[in-house]
Amino acid sequence: xxxxPLAAVRPxxxxxxxxxxxxxxxxxxxxxxxxxxxxxxxxxxxxxxxxALRARRFAFYPEFGSLRLxxxxxxxxxxxxxxxxxxNGSGEAILAAVSVFAGCGGTLLLAPPVFSLYVxxxxxxxxxxxxxxxxxxxxxxxxxxxxxxxxxGERTVPLLCSPNNPTGGTVSRDFVRxxxxxxxxxxxxxxxxxxxxEEDDLLPLLAELRNLVLFRTxxxxxxxxxLRVGYAAARPDVAEEIAKAILPFSVDxxxxxxxLAALACRGEVRERCRGIARERxxxxxxxxxxxxxxxxSRANFLFFVPPDGDGARVFRDLRTRGVLVRDQTDxxxxxxxxxxxxxxxxxxxxxxxxxxx
Ligand code: PMP
Numbered sequence: 001x002x003x004x005p006l007a008a009v010r011p012x013x014x015x016x017x018x019x020x021x022x023x024x025x026x027x028x029x030x031x032x033x034x035x036x037x038x039x040x041x042x043x044x045x046x047x048x049x050x051x052a053l054r055a056r057r058f059a060f061y062p063e064f065g066s067l068r069l070x071x072x073x074x075x076x077x078x079x080x081x082x083x084x085x086x087x088n089g090s091g092e093a094i095l096a097a098v099s100v101f102a103g104c105g106g107t108l109l110l111a112p113p114v115f116s117l118y119v120x121x122x123x124x125x126x127x128x129x130x131x132x133x134x135x136x137x138x139x140x141x142x143x144x145x146x147x148x149x150x151x152x153g154e155r156t157v158p159l160l161c162s163p164n165n166p167t168g169g170t171v172s173r174d175f176v177r178x179x180x181x182x183x184x185x186x187x188x189x190x191x192x193x194x195x196x197x198e199e200d201d202l203l204p205l206l207a208e209l210r211n212l213v214l215f216r217t218x219x220x221x222x223x224x225x226x227l228r229v230g231y232a233a234a235r236p237d238v239a240e241e242i243a244k245a246i247l248p249f250s251v252d253x254x255x256x257x258x259x260l261a262a263l264a265c266r267g268e269v270r271e272r273c274r275g276i277a278r279e280r281x282x283x284x285x286x287x288x289x290x291x292x293x294x295x296x297s298r299a300n301f302l303f304f305v306p307p308d309g310d311g312a313r314v315f316r317d318l319r320t321r322g323v324l325v326r327d328q329t330d331x332x333x334x335x336x337x338x339x340x341x342x343x344x345x346x347x348x349x350x351x352x353x354x355x356x357x
Contacts, residue, residue, distance in 0.1 A: 012123045019120060029322035030348050032339040035165065035192070035301050037223035039272055039342070041262050049261035053254055062253045069256045072263045073231050077203055077216070082236035085243045088250040090191055090217035090230025095121045096245035097213055097232055098159065101185050102127035106155035111141050113331035115165045115189065130156065139167040139295050139303070143175055151182040159187040163196050166328050166337040168297025170200045180209045185238075187213050191230075192299035194221030194273045195280070200298060203233060210235050213242065220300060221273050222262045229259040276300050280340045286350050290357065301339045307357060309334040317356040323349050 006014075024031070040046075063069075066086045074081040087093035098118075102108045103125035110118055110131050122129045132146045141160070150158045158179060162171045171188075180186050186209075193201055193216070205212055217230035229251060232242050251259075262269075277298075284302055287294045291307030306314045311334040315327040328335040338349060 010126070012126060016120055016123045019117060024324070025319060025322070027322050028324060030341055030345040031324050032341050032345065032349060033324040033326045033337075034225070035220060035299070035339045036225050037220060037272070037300075038276070038340075038345060039223060041223050041258065042265060042268065045261040045265050046258070049257040052261075053257040056253050056257070058253070061249050062251060062256060064248060066251050066256060069229070069251060069259055070231075072260050073216075073229075076263050076266060077233070079203065079206065079233060080236070083206065083233050083239055085232040085234070085239050085246065086251050087230050087232065087246055088252075088255070089219060089228040090189070090215045090232075091117060091121075092246060092250060093230055093232040093242065094118075094159075094187070094189060094215050095124065097187055097215075097242050098122060098127060098157070099125040099245045100242055101187070102155065102157040106157055107153065109146070109150055109156055109158040111146060111160060111164075113139070113166055113328065113335075114161050116331075118159055118161075127157075134164075134167060134169070137293065137295075139164070139169055141169070141171055141175070143178075147178060147182055150179055150186075154184060156183065157185055157187060158183050159189065161189040161191070162200065162202065163190075163192040163297065163299035165192065165299065166301065166326070166331065166335075167295045167303045168192075168299045168301060169295065170196060170298050171202075173199070173202065173205060176202055176205055176212065177209065180205075180211050183211070185211045185213060187215070189215045191215065191217045191220055192301075194269070195277050195300045196298035206233060206235065210238070213238060218259055218262055221269050222259075222265075223269075224255075224258055224262050227255040227258045229255050273300075276340050279343060279346055283338070283340060283346050283350065287353075290350075290354065301337050303328065303332075303335060303337050305332070305334040306336065306353075311336045314353070314356055318349075318352060321352045321356070323352050325349070 074084045107128045108122040213234040219225035293305045295303040326337040
């Protein structure tokens with residue numbers, strides 16, 4: 001008789017719902033489901049990076065500590081390299097920080113609806129999850145409730161997303177200051193901050209708050225989701241602890257070369273982000289004119305409930321017609337999330353939505 005290996009799986013892993021997606025349908029006309037960049041890395045930058053990659057020895061491991069990449073990431077946001085912990089996507093850096101601070105019996109404090117992988121990360125790390133849901137039609141953080149829950153225990157670790165995926169709202173610098181004064185450590189995911197306003201960038205707070213950890217990614221604004229580079233930013237002594245929870249060489253040389261090339265396109269990236277923010281406001285206004293309830297967003301996506309309140313049906317009908325958005329009806333009844341694409345993609349989305357409605 002053999003043992004049942006499933007009986008040996010940790011209960012918190014068994015309890016997780018696997019992150020799963022249906023295959024991308026044939027005849028897709030607009031992929032607006034993953035908050036990806038509508039434009040790719042410019043061809044010249046790709047060519048230069050691929051030439052640099054070709055010249056490297058694939059037989060060798062990447063540079064230990066990704067020092068060149070670390071320096072470029074740090075320079076792109078004006079902080080010292082010692083404050084940057086690169087990861088295989090920001091997801092890896094967030095998981096590392098969740099393990100370091102909340103793992104093995106701590107509590108991760110979330111404000112749902114929020115990026116669903118956080119719950120998975122808590123499960124992997126062996127952390128419990130506590131929640132203080134967003135409130136109101138614009139999905140605001142209930143600041144006082146969140147603060148009092150965050151103050152609740154030595155091993156309670158708040159993890160906020162700003163701008164928030166999927167709703168698009170942000171937290172203020174003053175609130176982060178208050179949170180850092182009550183919680184031992186504060187984790188803040190800023191994957192979408194490049195599409196936001198300058199005041200939403202919380203990096204300057206690292207200079208005054210020792211217990212703040214931020215996360216950034218090159219997957220969104222920098223358009224390299226396929227290559228997997230993100231990072232944690234924290235004070236050097238904190239960064240060192242987070243780095244311990246990431247295996248060496250997790251960022252491969254392909255990702256490194258493309259990331260360096262993408263970072264060199266910063267001017268274009270900024271310009272593109274401004275264009276996406278303008279498109280976001282245009283699409284939001286059009287959705288509202290159709291009678292949808294749209295949450296105010298500072299990211300490259302919009303969270304909305306269609307006028308008939310039947311997000312699941314609208315999702316299916318859009319999909320059948322070649323437009324892929326994200327079904328968020330599990331998180332909020334009737335809700336969908338649409339990525340802001342090119343003006344043409346956005347027009348296509350809006351016209352097919354009108355048809356579907
Ligand atoms: N944080 C948020 C809020 C996200 O939406 C995502 C990706 N969808 C990530 C982190 C992870 O991104 P990556 O690992 O590609 O950097």
